[in-house]
Amino acid sequence: MTVAGVQFSELVQVAIGVVAVxxxxxxxxxxxxxxxxxxxxxxxxxxxxxxxxxxxxxxxxxxxxxxxxxxxxxxGHRRDPAGMALGVSFMIIAGALGILGMNLGGWAMWALLTTAVLLFCFGLIGFSMEAEKRARGEADGGERTA
Missing domain, CATH: 4.10.860 (DNA Excision Repair, Uvrb; Chain A)
Incomplete structure (x- = not known):
């Protein structure tokens, strides 16, 4: 699949390199x-x-x-890295669905773009909630509260 004249696999490799750097x-x-x-x-x-x-x-x-x-x-406060990673994953998947929808066109474009927007919103909300420092519970190595 090509996006703006560039192979999708090449675009993914460039994106991975940029994130790593x-x-x-x-x-x-x-x-x-x-x-x-x-x-x-x-x-x-x-x-x-x-x-x-x-x-x-x-x-x-x-x-x-x-x-x-x-x-x-x-x-005793920490962030939840697993929840943050899940939020970022939702946002990345949303971006991929958006690109796929734009390439497909027609009714599939609207269906995928709608899904992508919803997934991106869920990912953004989830990431921002889990990035906030919170008191650790007993299971996380924090102090017992009751």
């Missing part, structure tokens, strides 16, 4: 300007060591206490 670049390139909560705590603790006794030092210590409490709370 993009993934590798994201792993290799350092996170610029992004600091973790631990980095903030470490920096603030160093500053506390330089400050003289007084209100400023006490306020910064209270701030550090709040950051440590937030870090402890976030330790």
């Amino acid at each position: 993009a993934g590798a670049l994201l792993k290799i390139l350092p996170a610029r300007g992004r600091t973790t909560l631990r980095d903030d705590i470490r920096t603030d603790a160093e500053i506390v060591g330089l400050l003289p006794e007084g209100k400023a030092r006490e306020r910064l210590m209270e701030h550090i206490d709040g950051l440590v409490a937030r870090l402890a709370e976030e330790q």
Whole structure:
């Protein structure tokens, strides 16, 4: 099958290569300007060591206490990578159905495009729901809540 004069199999190979290169670049390139909560705590603790006794030092210590409490709370949160992968899979399948529908034309185009839009919406909703950090349950290694 051809899409805009290019064989579909060649298009798929190019897409796979682009995704692989993009993934590798994201792993290799350092996170610029992004600091973790631990980095903030470490920096603030160093500053506390330089400050003289007084209100400023006490306020910064209270701030550090709040950051440590937030870090402890976030330790039990995680994303669901399986659900995220399923959402992305739905979106990829939707894209493939959309391309197939455009190539077929006629009534099949409308049927496949409608299905593709619905699948893409399900995938997008599923991905966004699972990408949100949530508290882990006991089965996931989190703490027992009851």
